[in-house]
Amino acid sequence: MTQLLSPPGRRAVHIGRYAGTVSPRAVLVGLAGLALTAVVAVYSIGHGSFTIAPGDVVDTLLGGGTPAQKLIVLDLRLPRILTALLVGAALAISGALTQTFARNPLASPDVLGVTHGASLGAVAVIVAGGGAAIGMVPLAALAGALVTATLVYVLAWRRGIDGFRLVLVGIGVGEVVTAGVSWFLVRAEIVDATRATIWLNGSVAGAEWDQVRPLSIGLAVLIPLAVATAFTLQAMQFDDDVARSLGVRLQAARLAVVLTAVALAAAAVAAAGPIEFVAFVVPQIALRLCGGSRPPLIVSAVLGALLVAVADLAARLALPERELPVGLVTAMVGAPYLLWLLIRTNRRVSA
Amino acid sequence: MTTTVRPVRTYRRPLVLLGLAVAVVLAVALSLAIGAQWLRPAEVWQAVTDPDPASPATAIVRELRLPRTVLGVLVGLSLGAAGALMQGHTRNPLADPGLLGISAGASFAVVIGFQLGAGGLGGYIWFAFAGALLASVAVFGIASGRRGGPTPVTLALAGMAISALLASFTQSILLADDASLNVFRFWVVGSLSGRDATVAAQVAPFIAAGLLLALANAPALNALGLGEDIARALGQRVFLARATGVAAIVLLAGAATAAAGPIGFLGLIVPHVARSFVGPDHRWLVPCSALAGATLLLVADVLGRIVVSPGELQTGIVLAAVGAPFFVHLVRSRRGAVKL
Numbered sequence: 001m002t003q004l005l006s007p008p009g010r011r012a013v014h015i016g017r018y019a020g021t022v023s024p025r026a027v028l029v030g031l032a033g034l035a036l037t038a039v040v041a042v043y044s045i046g047h048g049s050f051t052i053a054p055g056d057v058v059d060t061l062l063g064g065g066t067p068a069q070k071l072i073v074l075d076l077r078l079p080r081i082l083t084a085l086l087v088g089a090a091l092a093i094s095g096a097l098t099q100t101f102a103r104n105p106l107a108s109p110d111v112l113g114v115t116h117g118a119s120l121g122a123v124a125v126i127v128a129g130g131g132a133a134i135g136m137v138p139l140a141a142l143a144g145a146l147v148t149a150t151l152v153y154v155l156a157w158r159r160g161i162d163g164f165r166l167v168l169v170g171i172g173v174g175e176v177v178t179a180g181v182s183w184f185l186v187r188a189e190i191v192d193a194t195r196a197t198i199w200l201n202g203s204v205a206g207a208e209w210d211q212v213r214p215l216s217i218g219l220a221v222l223i224p225l226a227v228a229t230a231f232t233l234q235a236m237q238f239d240d241d242v243a244r245s246l247g248v249r250l251q252a253a254r255l256a257v258v259l260t261a262v263a264l265a266a267a268a269v270a271a272a273g274p275i276e277f278v279a280f281v282v283p284q285i286a287l288r289l290c291g292g293s294r295p296p297l298i299v300s301a302v303l304g305a306l307l308v309a310v311a312d313l314a315a316r317l318a319l320p321e322r323e324l325p326v327g328l329v330t331a332m333v334g335a336p337y338l339l340w341l342l343i344r345t346n347r348r349v350s351a
Numbered sequence: 352m353t354t355t356v357r358p359v360r361t362y363r364r365p366l367v368l369l370g371l372a373v374a375v376v377l378a379v380a381l382s383l384a385i386g387a388q389w390l391r392p393a394e395v396w397q398a399v400t401d402p403d404p405a406s407p408a409t410a411i412v413r414e415l416r417l418p419r420t421v422l423g424v425l426v427g428l429s430l431g432a433a434g435a436l437m438q439g440h441t442r443n444p445l446a447d448p449g450l451l452g453i454s455a456g457a458s459f460a461v462v463i464g465f466q467l468g469a470g471g472l473g474g475y476i477w478f479a480f481a482g483a484l485l486a487s488v489a490v491f492g493i494a495s496g497r498r499g500g501p502t503p504v505t506l507a508l509a510g511m512a513i514s515a516l517l518a519s520f521t522q523s524i525l526l527a528d529d530a531s532l533n534v535f536r537f538w539v540v541g542s543l544s545g546r547d548a549t550v551a552a553q554v555a556p557f558i559a560a561g562l563l564l565a566l567a568n569a570p571a572l573n574a575l576g577l578g579e580d581i582a583r584a585l586g587q588r589v590f591l592a593r594a595t596g597v598a599a600i601v602l603l604a605g606a607a608t609a610a611a612g613p614i615g616f617l618g619l620i621v622p623h624v625a626r627s628f629v630g631p632d633h634r635w636l637v638p639c640s641a642l643a644g645a646t647l648l649l650v651a652d653v654l655g656r657i658v659v660s661p662g663e664l665q666t667g668i669v670l671a672a673v674g675a676p677f678f679v680h681l682v683r684s685r686r687g688a689v690k691l
Contacts, residue, residue: 106445106507155679165682167445168623172679175616179671182540186665190533197532201522277515284508324523331519335512339493342505342512 009291026290026299033302037309041085044313045077075209083207083271084312084326085305086215088278090268092304093226095279096286096295097261100233101254102167108280109265111170112258115276116177117148118269119200123181126196127188137199138211138270145266148177153258161254162240202275202327204312211271218267225260226297233257237294275327278304281334288341307334364635367628371642375424378649382420383412386656418548423649423666425551426543426611429558429603431644432565434618435625435637436603439572440596441507447619448604450507451597454613455514456486457605459521461538465531466524475538476553476609483605489513491597541614541667543652554606561602562641568595569633576631614667617644620678627681647674 010021045061046052050072052060059065060073094109102111110116121144122137129136153161156169181200185193232253235246244250265279282304283295289303290296311329318324383395390398390408397403398412433448441450449455460482461475494509525532571592574582579589604618624647625639651670656663 104443104445105504106443106450106511111445155683158683164444168682169679171445171619172675172682175671175675175678179668179675182536182665183668185536186540186668190529193536194526194529194532197522197526201526277519280511281515322527325526328519328523331515335516335519338512339509342509343493 023290023292023296026292026296029286029289030296030299030302033299033306037085037302037306040306040309040313041081044081044309044316045073047313047316048072048077079209079212080204080207081309081312082212083204083215084308086212086219087204087268087272087275088282088304088306088308089301090215090219090222090264090304091275091278092282092286092300092307093223093297094261094264094268095304096283096297096300097226097229097233097257097264098279099283100294101236101257101261102163103237104167105284106280107167108276109261110174110274110276110279111167112262112265113148113152113170113173113177114145114262114265115269115274116174116181118142118145118266119274120144120148120177120180120184122199122273123184123196126199127184127192134195141273142266142270145262145269148173149262149266160251161258163254166258198325199273201325202273202330203323203325204272204308205323205326207271215267215271218263222260222264222267223301225256226264229253229257229260230297233294273325273327275308275330277327277331277334278307281338282307285334285338285341364629364632364639368635368639368642371639371646374646375642375649378646378653379420379424381653382423382649383416385653386411386416418551419543419546419652420649421548422546422551422554422610423543423652424645425555425558426607426614427617427645427648428641429561429607429644430614430618430648431621431625432562432637432641433600433603433607434620434644435622435633435640436565436568436572436596436600437618438622439576439633439636440593440600442576443507444623445619446507447616448600448607449514449613449618450510451600451604452486452490452510452513452517453483453601453604453608455517455521456482456484457608458482458535458539458613459486459517462521462524462531462535465534466528476550479609480557480605483608484601486513486517487597487601487605491594537665538612540665541612541670542665543611543648544663544666546610550610554610557602557606561599561606564595564599565603565637565641568592568599569637572596572633572637576633612667614648614670616667616671616674617648620674621647623678624681 009025010023013020013022042054042057046054046057052069052072056065056069057073060069061078065073091109094114098107098109098112099105118141121140121142124144125136125140126134152166152170152173155173156162156166158165185196188196232248235243235248236250236253236257238246240250268275283300286300286303287295290299307330308326311333312326314333315324315326315329380392380395383399384390384392388411390411394408395412398406398409399417402409402413430448437446437448437450438444457479460478463482464475464478490506490510490513493513494505525535571582571587574585574587575589575592577585582592583589607614621644622636622640625636625643629635629639648666648670651673652666654673655666655669658664658669
């Protein structure tokens with residue numbers, strides 16, 4: 001009888017002719033994260049100027065409830081929480097992909113040009129177009145993100161893409177684009193500068209179904225793609241030579257990973273502005289919770305959704321009258337948690 | 352990446368250092384001569400060596416351009432050297448001096464300064480310096496943990512986390528206060544304009560001390576680059592070397608940020624430029640980065656005065672617009688392939 005050998009910390013599983021390994025710890029963390037996310041989401045929907053009990057929220061979500069509850073839950077509050085969850089998941093996966101393929105924990109989608117490009121597009125429209133153009137902002141952000149990411153990829157191409165070169169070129173291009181943002185901010189009227197600053201900090205307030213629909217369709221396509229790249233990611237953590245000798249077609253694999261990461265981040269940023277910190281911090285938190293050698297994708301997505309949902313709720317609970325942008329609260333919640341993990345696991349994890 | 356690091360021929364490094372020193376002198380000359388009013392070299396020379404109180408050229412050079420140029424040299428030297436140290440200590444080519452939390456700490460403290468009503472640039476300087484100091488001590492302390500010194504990864508991660516946390520506080524204050532945002536958006540871009548001679552005099556002692564520490568720290572960085580265990584086996588006192596390096600970075604980048612606002616990008620690209628000329632040996636890399644930083648900052652400042660003359664574009668913006676394409680070109684060319 002053949003015995004499948006399990007690597008440390010992982011359990012071998014086989015279903016029919018397919019076999020693979022699963023980390024029980026990652027599964028546990030993922031399930032716990034999902035449960036917490038559901039609790040936060042339900043509480044968050046119930047909380048507001050008109051409070052609805054958690055039981056009624058679940059009831060309404062499942063099709064029951066009074067007409068008033070339906071209006072508040074389904075039309076007003078659900079789009080906002082869904083946007084928070086989807087944006088968090090998208091950014092976290094994008095960050096996990098970027099950090100793995102760049103082999104650098106400081107890399108996040110902004111080194112691919114996405115966030116900076118989106119910021120330039122949005123700020124340009126806000127400053128040049130004034131208040132009237134506010135509806136154009138998501139489109140401008142999306143266009144800015146995609147154009148900048150393409151520019152980075154093209155400039156980094158030199159008989160193929162090298163991860164290190166891509167990151168450095170991305171930083172250079174990002175800096176030019178950021179200078180453009182600063183230039184717009186410096187010459188703007190103070191009203192426009194404030195409006196631009198709010199957008200730059202990322203916000204899910206005022207999200208509507210019109211934004212949720214394209215975002216969820218995008219994620220439904222992109223998240224499976226991201227998971228599909230996981231097999232090559234596993235090999236790409238090593239040297240290029242090792243990866244190649246393990247049978248990875250590096251250029252194709254890199255293009256797939258970069259495209260997926262860019263598309264995920266661009267979709268998220270267009271919907272909610274640059275909540276860039278999620279993409280940096282969540283993969284690192286997930287890595288420290290799950291162990292292993294690279295940030296886990298699915299767990300990152302769950303924790304990313306959780307972080308943004310918690311941040312949005314915290315912003316509304318702490319300062320109900322002011323509505324801090326969710327991007328700021330994300331950093332206030334996520335950064336101390338990462339610091340605590342760093343202190344606790346000091347010198348045990350080195351990835 | 353399969354890069355073969357070409358050995359740098361030994362005679363080349365002193366030549367590079369000399370060439371960079373000449374470049375700084377040339378940049379200083381340009382900075383003194385060019386502006387809303389262009390001066391001839393003879394006029395500049397006369398204004399510096401033999402001031403004539405009646406001549407407008409003397410007034411322009413000595414009152415306006417000389418303090419600004421001196422400050423540019425100081426800030427450029429600091430950020431260049433601090434960038435080289437930072438990338439060496441974190442062994443991360445993406446590290447810039449802001450990574451220790453210096454830019455974010457300084458920005459936060461400056462905004463607090465606005466709230467407390469600190470008047471004028473002279474008031475902000477001490478706020479910015481204190482903020483940079485506190486933030487970087489926090490980062491270093493958290494990254495060090497219970498045992499020994501910080502590893503490169505914990506240092507970088509702790510720096511990112513503290514920076515993001517402070518930045519979120521800064522932004523929350525700014526969102527509630529348009530008046531502060533109005534001042535802050537000009538400070539945060541980074542600029543040399545409007546700083547008088549006292550600013551340079553205030554930061555000069557810190558920068559001088561920081562440069563000495565940086566040069567003293569450079570040999571140890573070569574050993575640390577091999578990994579902490581090997582460095583220890585080679586006889587390095589790892590914690591001492593780390594602490595010296597961080598002290599140097601804080602002094603240099605803290606003083607530079609206090610004087611000119613956060614221009615962290617300079618500290619990021621300049622070491623890459625210098626590395627492509629002199630290779631990875633920190634004994635050459637640190638001084639070459641410092642000189643290249645001063646040159647680049649002065650050239651950016653001069654360009655900022657030319658392009659929208661008679662107004663001017665903030666140095667930080669020009670630096671990014673000019674430095675970044677150069678940086679991208681360098682990364683694309685074979686030279687840029689030299690790794691840490």
